[in-house]
Amino acid sequence: MMPVATVMPDDTPMFDPNILHELDWSENTTTFSPAISPLDPGDGLVLRPLCTADLNRGFFKVLGQLTETGVASPEQFMKTFEHMKRSGDYYVTVVEDTNLGQIVATATLVIEHKFTHSCAKRGRIEDVVVSGERRGKQLGKLLTSTLTLLSKRLNCYKITLECLPKNVDFYKKFGYSVSEENYMFQRFFN
Numbered sequence: 568m569m570p571v572a573t574v575m576p577d578d579t580p581m582f583d584p585n586i587l588h589e590l591d592w593s594e595n596t597t598t599f600s601p602a603i604s605p606l607d608p609g610d611g612l613v614l615r616p617l618c619t620a621d622l623n624r625g626f627f628k629v630l631g632q633l634t635e636t637g638v639a640s641p642e643q644f645m646k647t648f649e650h651m652k653r654s655g656d657y658y659v660t661v662v663e664d665t666n667l668g669q670i671v672a673t674a675t676l677v678i679e680h681k682f683t684h685s686c687a688k689r690g691r692i693e694d695v696v697v698s699g700e701r702r703g704k705q706l707g708k709l710l711t712s713t714l715t716l717l718s719k720r721l722n723c724y725k726i727t728l729e730c731l732p733k734n735v736d737f738y739k740k741f742g743y744s745v746s747e748e749n750y751m752f753q754r755f756f757n
Contacts, residue, residue, distance in 0.1 A: 576623060576641070580616035581652045581659055587614065590716045597712050597740050599705055605713050609704065611666040614713065617659035617673070619648050625669045625698075626661065633696035656680075658717060662697075662706050672697040674710035676717055681724075690718030690726035711741055 587605050595604075608614045617626065622644050627636050639647075651657035656679075662672040674695040678688050692714050697706045718726040729750055730738055 576619040576621075576645070578618045578620050580618050581648065581657065582616045582655075584615050586717065586720070587616070587660070587713065590713065590720060592716070594716055594719070595712050596742050597708055599708065603705055603709055605709070608662055608706070608709055611664055612671070612706075613663050613665055614709065615661060615663065617648070617661050619645055621661060621663075621670050624663065626673065629670050629673055629696055629698045630694065632699060633694060658714065660710060660714060662701075662710070664701075670698075671701040672706040672710060674707075674714055676714040676726075678718075678721060678723065684724045687724040688722060690714075690721065690723040692718075692726065692728040695728075707737075708740070711738070715741055 590605060592604050592606075603609055605614045622641060627639070630636050651659065656677060658676040658678075660674055660676070661670045663669065664671045675693040677691045677693055679691060681687050681689055692711065695707055695710055697704075697710075715726055727746070728738065728743065735745060
């Protein structure tokens with residue numbers, strides 16, 4: 568039996584970071600005070616694609632402030648990361664505090680390919696979370712604005728997200744409106 572090659576976490580990004588740098592920030596509809604952007608998210612901060620080394624930079628710690636993350640081995644993380652990267656439809660974006668070497672915020676844009684709307688694409692924002700000690704620094708706004716513009720750049724005909732009723736006003740700042748449709752689900756495990 569051949570031994571399984573172990574892939575070590577590294578700084579290879581999930582997607583090309585240039586796509587974030589090339590966004591037309593003049594199309595952003597949200598105001599920031601003080602001004603921040605994907606290229607300048609704040610002192611000691613960098614906005615970039617997720618990389619496998621983020622496993623050791625507190626990625627799950629931040630994500631766990633949003634929802635149950637469960638226990639994932641490094642191998643499971645690497646396998647899921649590679650699947651998402653290969654698909655080309657996942658844009659897991661993080662904000663890293665480079666002084667601490669820690670992830671302090673994250674959000675994901677998922678691209679869904681449709682047969683409707685002339686075989687168009689739909690964007691979906693998922694898992695927006697900012698670490699407790701960094702809330703109020705506009706990082707959630709920055710991630711949401713960035714991924715909204717990214718979905719437009721990727722030619723999505725629309726973008727959606729799900730949120731708690733208490734967060735509706737926050738997302739309205741970005742031009743999102745409450746849908747008349749109901750969000751329904753079945754949970755098969757936690």
